[in-house]
Each structure stands twice: as structure tokens, then as C-alpha cells.
Amino acid sequence: MNPRRLLPGTGPRRRTRPRTVEPSRFAPRDALAESLAGVLQRPARSALTALGTVLGVGTFVAVLGLTATTSSQIDARFNVLGATQVEIEDVAAEQDEFAGPGFPEDADARVERLNGVRHAGVYYEVRLDAADAVRAAPVGPGAEGEAVDVVAASPGVLNAAVPTLTQGRLYDAYHSRTRQRVAVLGAATAARLGITTLETRPAVFIGDEPFTVIGIIGDVERKADLLLSVVVPRTTADEVWSGTPGRPDARMLVATDLGAAQQVARLAPTALRPDHPEYLKAVAPPDPRSLRTNVTSDLDQLFLVLAGICLVIGAVGIANTTLVAVLERTGEIGLRRALGARGRHVTAQFLAESGALGALGGLIGTSLGTLTVVTVALVRDWTPVVHPATVAAAPVVGLVTGVLAGLYPAWRAARIEPAEALRR
Template sequence: MTTTEPGPATAPSPGRARRSALSLRDLVSEALAGVLQRPARSALTALGTVLGVGSFIAVLGLTGTAASQIDGRFSELTATEVTVQDTGGTDSGHVPLAFPADADTRVGRLNGVTAAGVCWKVRLAAGQAVRSTPARGTGSTAQTSLIAASPGALRAAGPSLAQGRTFDPYHDSHRERVAVLGAATAARLGITTVETRPAVFIGDTAFTVIGIVDDLERKPELLMSVLVPRSTAEHLWGPPGDERAHMLIATELGAARQVADEAPTALRPEHPDYFRAVPPPDPKALRSAVGDDLGQLFLVLAGVCLVIGSVGIANTTLVAVMERTGEIGLRRALGARGVHITAQFLAESTALGLLGGLIGTSAGTLTVVLVSAVRQWTPVIDPLAVATAPALGLATGLLAGLYPAWRAARIPPAEALRR
């Protein structure tokens, strides 16, 4: 703390006191001395701000990174999937199955289509079930769905086979009684291999199991089903009943909406109104919705951490004011004004907030990078958030120190010296 020396032209009158002044250099020096005087306490005090600012950076970074990954996965799978539903038009009662027999081929000719096929759920008669033995009431029984599917539908679903193979156009055109089981259904029926040519019985009809599907890129619910060729199902149980058929189409990236527009006409040029194509939703809207939901959730947690950090700084600064009452009194006796005491304690709390902000920004950025490296993601961090995060810590420390600094400035010098 320094005092201003008046020159000859500004010499004070004999009864006039000199006014003290606190330079910026002295203010910074005093603040650093106050912070470093008790390093352990200062570190614990800044911890709340570190957590708050670190959470802020981590939340924004992980939200952006996760949203980017969701967008990419959506583009790879959902954005390349089109569903065509059989509505039957206005005379649905007269057109139980609007898809033609060569529906797979017709849609497969469209540009951008990689695979397409028709499927529907077969409604079995009462008392019929899927069994592993011909005699009713013996062997393993699975209460599972029976799905009629064309070969293209299985290809469009992207199967990963644990055993055997899927049926092909030959099986479909010759109404072969073959079946492909989902892994869960095969386990319930006790079928672990297809090398012994096992069979399942649907009602009294035997179907040779030629493949077991372990996973599917699309339509994972099919893993709980028994799949048979479309023509076989139509021959044995007739066309779809209450649940109408639909077509699953896998497309190249960027072709889904065009294929959705062209598919109904390609299927039945004379009656495209018999079908309703459902293109994938906009991936940008999905990413925005996911990002907003995650951001709102975790930003609340970051805000709570910042509040806790500001309360910790305020409490520690207030305790420091009480412990340093004698020091405050001595400074006031030597000429320090109330505004100087206020500035000193504000500078200390602001320094703690800025320190916590800097460490928190580094910790949050490192968290995003480490999580992305473990998950093999590409980290996405907003440079503006990284640049402004230390200022957020500084503001937290400044606000937290307002009340303690005001209390320190109001302590009477005489009372302070007596303590």
C-alpha cells in the first residue's frame, strides 16, 4: 500500500490528512499472498469451482461428441432403411396381400437399393405352436412369433449367422419347408447346431432348420421369431390376416427418401395407393433433440457444482475475514480505506475462482478426450466454451466474495485492533 505525496502546488493544509491509495500491482500481490498463505485451504476452496467448470466443459464436449456419434450411427443404419406398408387401398378387404410375387425384384431394380423383401406375422390357429418334436405335449415348445419373409427381407435385415445359412430364392420359389431361427428361439427349443439337420414342427408340419441368426443390424425383434419362406407360408396358412404385410428396404446412404418416393409405383404402377412408404426421419432433428436432452440434464448438474463451489469460496473467504480481523484493523490504522479492504478480499476470492476455472477447463477437456479415446470416438469440443470457461470460474469467485469483502470493510478499526 502506498501514499500519494502532494507537490508544492497541492500541499495540504496543516489539518488535512493524506489519502492512501492501493495500486493494481499491490492488489495482485496481496491477493496472491492471501491465497498462498494457506495452500491446502485454498485448494479445497477452489475444488468446487474446478468441479463446476470441469463438469460444464465435459458436459458440452461429451454431449457434442455423443450427438455426433448418434448422427453417424443413424446415418449408417436408420437413414438407410425404408419401410413400405401394405394398406390395400380403399378396398383392403379384397386385396389381402398387395405385394406382388416378384416384389423383391421390382424394388431391387431401383437405384440405391441394396436389398428389399416382404414379411408379415403369420397368425396360427388355436393350439398350434412351434415344437422340437412331432408329438404334441412332448419336447421343447416355444411361444414365439412365426414370420413369413422373402429372401430379400432377410438380406435387408443384415443377419449375422451363428450356424448355417438363410433361405434363398430357390427355397421361396419351390415352397420349401425350411426355417431360420433367431438365437433366442433356438436356445429355447434346444437346437444348438444345424449340422444334424434338426427340424421344428409348426402345428403338424415339419420345417428343416437351415440357419440360426445370432444378430441383426435391423429389426432385432426377429431374433425372437421363426422365419419361413414367404411362398411357403402363403401356401400353408394363406395371405396375411389382421396384421398386414410390409416391405423392408435397405438403401445406400442418401438414397432413402428417393427410394421411398419411387417404391409404391415400382411395386404396382396401376395401384401405388395400395402402399405407404415411410422414409427415415431427419437425422439433424434427432441429433438436435438428443443433444438438447443431454445438455439440459447435465448442465443442471454443472450448475449445482458451480453453486456448491461459490458457497465454498464465500464460506472460506468469510472465515478468512474473521481470522484476519487484527490484520484488517492494523491496515485501517495505517490509512487503508474500506474500499481497499473490499478490493483485497474480492481479489483473493476472484483469484481462487479463476484458478479453479483454469484447472476445471483443463480437467473437463481431458475428460472428453479420454472418454472419446476409450470409446474410439472423435472428440467434439466447442472452442468458445473452452475460452469462456475460465471467465465463468472468475465470475463465480467474484460473486462469492462480495459479501465477505463487504463485511471486512465494515469492521471498525478500533474494534479490530482489540481482537
């Protein structure tokens, strides 16, 4: 026997390495697959969850698109108005107190001969005594009278204002030349006086002077105060009230071709009074850019707030539905945790689900919002304006909204203890 042979169990023991537990892994591909499975398992609930984002993002895109489209229309209207209108003031009294009226008798014809002028006319507000109210009848229910402005205007003023008639017609050069006692009313003034139709040939009484109403104006593109006034021929007003042709406070309204306003403003005083052009002051409209910028900025801010509110509503819907999903899947979460899933894995899964629903809702909402802008623009005969940045950012906004909405539910899911979850 070999003395060195060791008895069984008495030899040196082998050192065994401790076994290491392989850490659980949750690759992004796995998170995407799990989130997709979670979404498809409950399609009805997922659709309702995404609906909040669809509405939020769709409203976001539609509001911003309609704001840009409306701003574009405002810009165009400001530009057209600013480039096609001139006002000329009578400042003869400021230059020479004995100068008399600055506008000549044929002021309208002189200015209309200038290149680029469409219509021109002199007007002034008739200064009436307090007792000379405007009445619809000399006696009876319509005899109380209304405090209404009376404007004496050449026919060119009405044409330059580009009115929209609801009834009747405008007076013309014949009425002005023969000093006819006719009147045109704004729709608001006609309603105040109780005049609803011209079939009965109604008349208005300015003081004790009757004027036959021949037209009612519903809207104008320029000089909106005409809608609140009684408009009579200037020559008739000169004869009835002042007896002096041309009032020192008279003004002229000139409508020009697009882009001709500045040139007409330079030439009109000389064309009207070549002997004393300083008696007349032509005023082209101020640059509307500052006012236009303020209007569009206010619209942008208002509609952006509304879009933000819609997004918050969509986020609340996603958060509520995701939280309900966490409570319903408590057993599933506990089983995953018992099999080795960590809290961050559960968090990633639920964030991926809410983010996927948000992104899907963002894509659908972007399409619906863009379609809404185009439809409204076509109905209104506008040019649709949708910024590419809005279309590109909207799905990202939906994704971010979904992820933010899922933060709290995902945090709640990660804090579920496996033992507690399995006992439920």
C-alpha cells in the same frame, strides 16, 4: 524604544492551516499483489480451494463437449437411417377388394434390380391362434409356451436389418426356396425360451410345428422388433399357415445406398406392379430433424443442469474455504484497518483472492474437460466436438464463480472492527 515594538507574546498570532489526512488508497495492482500473496502463503489450502472450481468447470466443459459430440453422432445416425431406408405397404385391398395380394412372387428380386438398392424383402406378422404359443419343447419344462411374435420374412429382410449375430447364421435363398422349417431368434426371445446355445440344435414349436433354430440375433440397425420375435422364411409361413403366397398386410423393407431412398421410393411401386402401381405405397422415412432436435435439446438441458450443479458445489467449496480464511486472518484484517485500510479495501482484497482461485481453477478445469472430451471421442471412435465459445467462456465462468463465492466472506471481513480484531 520604539513604542510600536510589541512585547513578546503580545503580537498577532499566525493562522495555521489544519492538517488534512491523506486518504488511504488501494490500487488494483495492490489488490492483485495482496491476493497473490494470500494465495501463495497457504498453497495447500489454496489448491484445495481451487480444486472445487477445477472439478466444477472441468465437468462443465466435459459435459457440454460430450453433449455436442453425442449430438453430432445422433445427427449422423439419423441422417444415415433417413437416407437409406424405405418401407413399402400393400394397399391393394384398399384399392380393390378383389385385387388379391399386392406383392408379386419375385418382389425381392424386382426391387433389388433397382439402382441404389442393397437389400429388400417382404415380411408380415403371422396371426396365430391363442393356443399356438411358441414353446421350446413339446413336453416338459419348456412346454408352457410364450406369447412371442412370429414374423414371416424373406431373407432380404434380415440382410436389410443389418443384424449382429451372437450365434449361428441367417437363413438364405435356399432355405426360402425349399421352404425349410428354420427360425432365427432375437436374443431376448431366445433367453425367454431358455435357448442359450445352438450346439444342441435346439428347436422351437410354433403351435405344433417344429422349427430348427439356426441363428440368434444380438442387435440390428433397422427393425428392432426382430429382436423380440421368432423369424421364419416367408415361403415356409405361407405353406404352413396361410397357403396363400403374399399376405394382404405384408410390407417390404428396403435398404438403399446413402441418398437413394427418395428415388427408390418413387420407382419401387412401378417396378413391383407395372400394371397396378397404386396397389403399393412406398413410404420414405419422415424428416428426422424434429425428433433429432428434441433428442439433442433434451440432452443439452439435462447435462447443462448437471454442469450447473457441479459449479454450485465448487462455489460452495470456495465460499467455505474463504470464510475460514477470514476467521483465521482476523488479526491481520484488524491491523490493516488500524493502519488506515477501509472496508472496501478489505472487500476488494478477498474478492481478488477468491476470483484468482476461481480463474485458476477455471483454466485448469477447461484443460481437463477438453482433454476428457477428446479422450472419450478417441476411445469411442467419434469426432470430438467442443465449441470455441465453451472453451473461451469456461475460465470466465470460473472467475465469476470465485467472485460470487467470495462475496459473503469478503463482506464479513469488511465488517470486522479494528479494536475488536486486535483484542482477539
